[in-house]
Amino acid sequence: MIINGETKRRVNLGKVPFDIIASDLWRKHFQTETEHSLKTRKHKKRETLGLCGKFHIKRISNRSHLASLSSSFSHLTLKMVLANKLNTWSKLQQYYDSEGKNIVIKEQFEKDPKRFEKYHRVFKGTDKTNTSILFDFSKNRVTDETLQLLLELAKEAKVEEMRNKMFAGEHINFTEDRAVLHVALRNLSDKPIYDNGEDVMPEVREVLAHMKEFSESVRSGEWKGYTGKRITDIVNIGIGGSDLGPVMVTEALKPYAQEGLKPHYVSNIDGTHLAEVLKSVNPETTLFIIASKTFTTQETITNAESAKSWFLDAAKDASHVAKHFVALSTNTELVTKFGIDAKNMFKFWDWVGGRYSLWSAIGLSIAITIGYQNFEDLLRGGHEMDQHFVNTPLEENIPVLMALVGLWYNNFFGAQTEAILPYDQYMHRFPAYFQQGNMESNGKYVSRSGEEVQAQTGPIIWGEPGTNGQHAFYQLIHQGTKMIPCDFLAPVETFNPISHGVHHDILLSNFFAQTEALMVGKNEQQVRAEMGANVQENIVPHKVFKGNKPTNSFLFQKLTPATLGSLIAMYEHKIFVQGAIWDINSYDQWGVELGKQLAKAILPELTSSGHVESHDASTNGLINYYKEHKKHY
Numbered sequence: 001m002i003i004n005g006e007t008k009r010r011v012n013l014g015k016v017p018f019d020i021i022a023s024d025l026w027r028k029h030f031q032t033e034t035e036h037s038l039k040t041r042k043h044k045k046r047e048t049l050g051l052c053g054k055f056h057i058k059r060i061s062n063r064s065h066l067a068s069l070s071s072s073f074s075h076l077t078l079k080m081v082l083a084n085k086l087n088t089w090s091k092l093q094q095y096y097d098s099e100g101k102n103i104v105i106k107e108q109f110e111k112d113p114k115r116f117e118k119y120h121r122v123f124k125g126t127d128k129t130n131t132s133i134l135f136d137f138s139k140n141r142v143t144d145e146t147l148q149l150l151l152e153l154a155k156e157a158k159v160e161e162m163r164n165k166m167f168a169g170e171h172i173n174f175t176e177d178r179a180v181l182h183v184a185l186r187n188l189s190d191k192p193i194y195d196n197g198e199d200v201m202p203e204v205r206e207v208l209a210h211m212k213e214f215s216e217s218v219r220s221g222e223w224k225g226y227t228g229k230r231i232t233d234i235v236n237i238g239i240g241g242s243d244l245g246p247v248m249v250t251e252a253l254k255p256y257a258q259e260g261l262k263p264h265y266v267s268n269i270d271g272t273h274l275a276e277v278l279k280s281v282n283p284e285t286t287l288f289i290i291a292s293k294t295f296t297t298q299e300t301i302t303n304a305e306s307a308k309s310w311f312l313d314a315a316k317d318a319s320h321v322a323k324h325f326v327a328l329s330t331n332t333e334l335v336t337k338f339g340i341d342a343k344n345m346f347k348f349w350d351w352v353g354g355r356y357s358l359w360s361a362i363g364l365s366i367a368i369t370i371g372y373q374n375f376e377d378l379l380r381g382g383h384e385m386d387q388h389f390v391n392t393p394l395e396e397n398i399p400v401l402m403a404l405v406g407l408w409y410n411n412f413f414g415a416q417t418e419a420i421l422p423y424d425q426y427m428h429r430f431p432a433y434f435q436q437g438n439m440e441s442n443g444k445y446v447s448r449s450g451e452e453v454q455a456q457t458g459p460i461i462w463g464e465p466g467t468n469g470q471h472a473f474y475q476l477i478h479q480g481t482k483m484i485p486c487d488f489l490a491p492v493e494t495f496n497p498i499s500h501g502v503h504h505d506i507l508l509s510n511f512f513a514q515t516e517a518l519m520v521g522k523n524e525q526q527v528r529a530e531m532g533a534n535v536q537e538n539i540v541p542h543k544v545f546k547g548n549k550p551t552n553s554f555l556f557q558k559l560t561p562a563t564l565g566s567l568i569a570m571y572e573h574k575i576f577v578q579g580a581i582w583d584i585n586s587y588d589q590w591g592v593e594l595g596k597q598l599a600k601a602i603l604p605e606l607t608s609s610g611h612v613e614s615h616d617a618s619t620n621g622l623i624n625y626y627k628e629h630k631k632h633y
Contacts, residue, residue: 082447105140120136125384131566140485154394167386173353175590178587180351181349182360183382184200185379212367218234225324226317236264240436242328251427252427255495263368264281288326289326290327347361363378381562385565389573415483420486421488424490438459457578489556490511491555520547527543
């Protein structure tokens, strides 16, 4: 079924599409206690916002009071239930035990020749982007009954209500008391989006305008280095989301890059990473982008200080730093102390998680590399997928279906990993990007209520581009003992039609063949037939493929900025849906903190005299071995 980016089944949300989309409990609270409370405060002025379901929701003129109410009740409005305690979860388990585990995909095709028509969806962007993404989930171990139960699970887990709370700016990241509004960064409509009663869009647009002005000045050559030469190299220094997103996008959109302007990325605290980049650039023509919200991130600031020292070895004059360093940060004091002009500081906000930040000022290196108009198209593609996710019924909703099918394997078949396999060399960093996006979001064992979950949560995400992966790990996918659901992604059109497109046809023939082979397999009879008169019985079992391996296939017309934006947002929303069903907070990352804390304590021990005895025997032994053998530079 074709689903328009601007779907016909829109919910009329008046002027504020993501303002208040309340759960039943919030509505009930709003209509009773707060009405009286607000009247006593003489906040009587209201205007109709629009319809949400069967309820008239009203906007209160005192937005800050409303926001505080919303945030206060955001954690309480949805009844928190462990995933495996949901009624539909039990039904799914019973169904899996009796029928689901025995589903054979190729038999489903034999029973229903129109299975592809039934089990695929097409996302269509607007006329501004012409994005088209085909999602084929017919090669999965699912039937109509499976999908019906999975959709019931999503409804019982209140996925739609949680989605609406996110877009409404409620603080669904309750452990950090923050909204989750990366969707605001790509909101190219004229609609406001609120956090704590304030419309965030004016500030978002201000930063985007700053990014546009700056990126165009660098690309045009107007921005010059300390010797009057134009910039030829951009070095982005950041880590985690400040690195993985920009790296992935600039690699994916290389065909849109400007000749003579090359991006580089430094993330690792290992000095080798910085040293190798600095070998290839000229201090006179290099612009450094320092990406750290607080400007205190250890790895980033250490690399930034070393880069500045390298630069000053050539430039000599500290005043030249301002011509070659800019900051993506909110800490004006530390940024200016570093030597960066405050005018060249680009802001982003606490409601932007690092792994969702490429849409923000963190994307400055993207905008410089591919041009601001293409960066805006990336945002537009993400926004169009947001509209699809918000406005499309669950049974037609691509991110929802992706999430439910993935959950089916993760929680009922016991699959522990998922492979993302792009058949497009430009997308070679796409799996690594969503390795962080998924595993940092849903790698949690504590539920929203503080209980330990009783079901498996986030899968391990990995992958490489085809056909490289075929000669590396597909052996395990085909004949190993583990179920590994796979996502195959490929463009219909290539940017590089070498030999009249022969390369691309060979690439896509492998794409189609692998998804078919994983499904149909090869039985003993087929093996014997292939071997003919020279059958070697001891070899036959080794050539058998059991098949019945699940795959999703995604075909898109061309990897344009808008298409990439839609694909990224699609996976983001898949992650959200699974986290909502598992009843976990997908938007904090406390798991990264403990190691950093211990590293700070260990660092001074590495330069102190004497043996270290403050840790366990293993850690003490490792530290002392390092100290005994280290070279003093």
